[in-house]
Amino acid sequence: MAKSLAEKKYTVHFMPDNIDIAVEPGANLMETAIAAGVHINASCGGASTCGTCNVLIQEGQVKSRRTDKVSDIDYARGIRQSCQSRISSDLVVKIPVESRLEKEVLSQEATGIAAPAPIALATGWQFNPPASKLFIELPSPTLKDNASDLSRLLRCLRQQYNLDNISVEFSVVKKLARILRDGNWKVTATTLLDSDSGQRLINIEPGDTRLGHYCLAFDIGTTAVRGQLLDLNRGKVLARGIDYNGQISYGEDVISRIACCRKTGGLKKLQRAVVATINGIIKGLVETAGIEAGEIGHMVVAANTVMVQLLLGLDPKYLRLSPYVPTINTVPLVGASSLGIDVADHVHLYSLPAVASYVGGDIVAGILGAGIYQRKTVTLYIDIGTNGEIVLGNSDWMISASCSAGPTFEGGGVKHGMIATTGAIEDFELTPKLEPKITTIGGAKPKGICGSGLINIVAAMLKAGVIGQNGKFNTDLPTKRLRAGGDGYEYVLAWKAATQIGKDIVFTEIDIDNLTRSKAAMYAGYQTLINSVGAKFSSVEQVIIAGTFGNKIDIENAITIGLLPDLPRDRFIFIGNGSLLGARLTSFSNDLLCDGQRVAGMITNLELSENADFMNNYVAALFLPHTNTDQFPSGKIKEMQH
């Protein structure tokens, strides 16, 4: 956009971040916040339907379209939906607590404090990174030996490293003559092994630069992006970084992101948003480790199929339409800088291959990292989220499915739901008098309920008889906490005065209903996979729960509500972020990289969306824990003991 310097601009000051930005008159306020780097919650991606991006206009004027997401009282005190507001003067804007995303919780995770070490891991692999640095001393040319610079280099690579049939990138050719002479015929070559085209010569530097040999491993999640800086000489993690995926402002889940791509320029915006997030993380990683960004020679990414397509700038529209076809599962190497990523031009981006539209490289990374493909043990791998991914199998066979669990586990579709940041209710108990004992993330005043909190609330209420197996409140109970609200019966978790948001935080029957549907979708997914191979739940020898959300789940409570199958507790293993684990291992070992491609190829995906068995299983699971209580013997035993 070419702009005349004379054009009038308005200044917008965002609170509490204290960030200023100058914008054109008429600019959209939500997009302005994104441009300013102010994290804002916008679940629906600016479609005006979610009401989570509301802000308080403290000074100045906006032109706002009013929807039913802003109450009369709020409107009067200056609350506006930022996605529906255009800037018409200098502004001071406050992002209210419920519209803000906070980095604290993520940061805690980044330091590694909250990340438990995985206890199921791939074994037996060699440390042989796909990217290598090779030091070469070349004989100077003479009249008797005046082979071309490139022939000389290739000859030495053959003689000194037994490397044959290496293909050479033109960018190397362009600087080769200068680098060979700058280095006085001592140079360091960077090679990259690619399964398609074999060894590639991707960079050449003067002198011996082998000591500086780093790689980036990234997990690009729909919600958060996590990066690690790896030392390829020592196989160590030098620094960890994390941030919200900048695409959140355009929609919280993959479906709303895909919808965003239907708008003109939408795909480009999403692509730039996630690249900006990645670049921010890289900057931090490089600073923390005290290395030069130019010493990074490779990059590995694990992400779900939609995230991969958006990162590469590929239109994901067909992913959303039946029969759910992605453009690619196995992504060719792509020049990272050509995508806008702030690394040297020779760095290639390797994406872990996907299985299907909704079983992506992040899951393949997890299967790889957990070594499931190496063992005979029949394993159920579960990644719980808006899109729940499930893999069942062992070293001989694997079958996968994805089930649309809905956003409940990330706080979506829940009256006071929120993602797992400061102030979210994450643990819950009931006193004998049916009073709540709540624990929030960061110990702050409560602001809402996160996914793990929901599970713990429903389990506690179910056990106490506050909720029946049909998901309805027992309205006869002697407590003022239970009352009829706007959305049917509700339980007051925290009275207005004790909250950050200035109103009662409640848990409604609709919320229970949504959670029940979500857990039913997951459970029906396991069951359909198990049925499809003619097995039973008891055949599952190991359950691996992946993902940062999975990490926070209380297994006992999850079984109580029927989200996890009722198996002996010692069969459950938390693996943490399997996606990042797989990305890291793939950076370290070409063996594992090849294994990853084999794993993606060996998994058979079962499409659940029009599967009759899945529908039956789903309906049967719409009880707490399940219609068929034989499947949950623990609950029955407890009842008997009761």
Place this chain on the structure above:
Amino acid sequence: MAKSLAEKKYTVHFMPDNIDIAVEPGANLMETAIAAGVHINASCGGASTCGTCNVLIQEGQVKSRRTDKVSDIDYARGIRQSCQSRISSDLVVKIPVESRLEKEVLSQEATGIAAPAPIALATGWQFNPPASKLFIELPSPTLKDNASDLSRLLRCLRQQYNLDNISVEFSVVKKLARILRDGNWKVTATTLLDSDSGQRLINIEPGDTRLGHYCLAFDIGTTAVRGQLLDLNRGKVLARGIDYNGQISYGEDVISRIACCRKTGGLKKLQRAVVATINGIIKGLVETAGIEAGEIGHMVVAANTVMVQLLLGLDPKYLRLSPYVPTINTVPLVGASSLGIDVADHVHLYSLPAVASYVGGDIVAGILGAGIYQRKTVTLYIDIGTNGEIVLGNSDWMISASCSAGPTFEGGGVKHGMIATTGAIEDFELTPKLEPKITTIGGAKPKGICGSGLINIVAAMLKAGVIGQNGKFNTDLPTKRLRAGGDGYEYVLAWKAATQIGKDIVFTEIDIDNLTRSKAAMYAGYQTLINSVGAKFSSVEQVIIAGTFGNKIDIENAITIGLLPDLPRDRFIFIGNGSLLGARLTSFSNDLLCDGQRVAGMITNLELSENADFMNNYVAALFLPHTNTDQFPSGKIKEMQH
């Protein structure tokens, strides 16, 4: 360069082309002519030393540095060296006839009239172009078969064409989803076979586009660029084009071009100049054939090593310095449009591999096209020019050399020398009264002498005794044509009134000397190669003369002066433009492409610049025809008959 619109500009009008251009005050006049597309002769590349870029300022003012290249009389009438002139007003500039390059002769060649059919050709090859178009009908995706778009395509390529392990360019991935659906699951894939990385998928189009499947073959010579448009379905040449290499204005030979690269921005200017020439030719080819430029799917180039490096934007400076090392002999595929060539983004440029700094892909193309590597016949392959290239061998062995013959054969270093365009004296006889009978190219009034003319002049004078074997004029002869001039003795070929240039056209002893050195370098080259393998001239069973200059040589006269060895005349074969022939064949046949790479690898290059045997042979050849007359029995027989 950002320019204020308000800045003053001058208009320069070039005659006789009638081309106008607006320039900044102080702009260099030669560069302005180049920018305007006015062909101008500038042998020294603007170093002021050659005096060939003189122009007539008809109106307006220039600020000019005066050198001895402009006589007092010429200076008075407005002649200026364009390379030494800066523009200080609006101008009308006439390019005098001797400073102009004319396209007529080249155009004649382009129509094929002047190009004899080669009579030595590679045989036994299959028509299997490296670039293929494959039509594919894909099954539409279903829930039971919802593989990714790319997996589906690759599966069909495997099933329908037995193509496995194909690597996919990211540009194809980017448009794949759209093209598959636009084509309703019927598409045409373009694949390219690369010796490094195997089959590549480089393009995808909706529907069946197999009929439009074309390739460009180019010979990029130091002086002229020749292109052909090939139909890859029928193996036919659809159109031919030719133009002077736009780099001529920066220097006539490769050495002055390399020198030009030492200047800031010089390499970029040269790169752009040859690309502009190529683009002009492509435009003409596409128009002539009546095809769409987008239907061109591949491009093959044969050129000497310096031309290849300049085209790719690689600094050629080390080519000029001992030990004469090029950056690359075997060039990886390069995106043609990334070099500025006006073709679709998926078109790759393949350059025939070179042997050494001065034995390039053009020579490999010729060896390939002439099929020398296929026969047991011991062949001497000769490409005569400023840089003379020689290859000796057969299917079992080959040895090459290049000798710096100097610019004589292209009219350089000769008082009235010129390249072979209209008005150049190309044939010459002497009457018994020692009067000249001259023939000029195009039948025009004489303007100068071209290389083949020089050979014919010296041969005729040698036979008539006007010149002795030592290269000196016999000054006792009764003719006014022989006289003492500024450069020693000279023979007047044409009196002033009969010329285009308004002065006597003469041939001097210095000219004879230069021609003798040039032919001696070539002859010493053959001899050194033959000696190096312990053979004799009589072992050579076939002499193939390549190049457009070679085509014009009178064999008998060339033997008379000692430029060609005195072998039975039926052993000599003209092959014409071997470079373009090889480029075309390589476009048609992957077998031949592989052969070309094998040929480049099997040729041993002998560096002559510090070779003692070469120096001896050279000194011995500084007689007409040679010090050792045993080597030229024909001459002795004639003498005996005389």
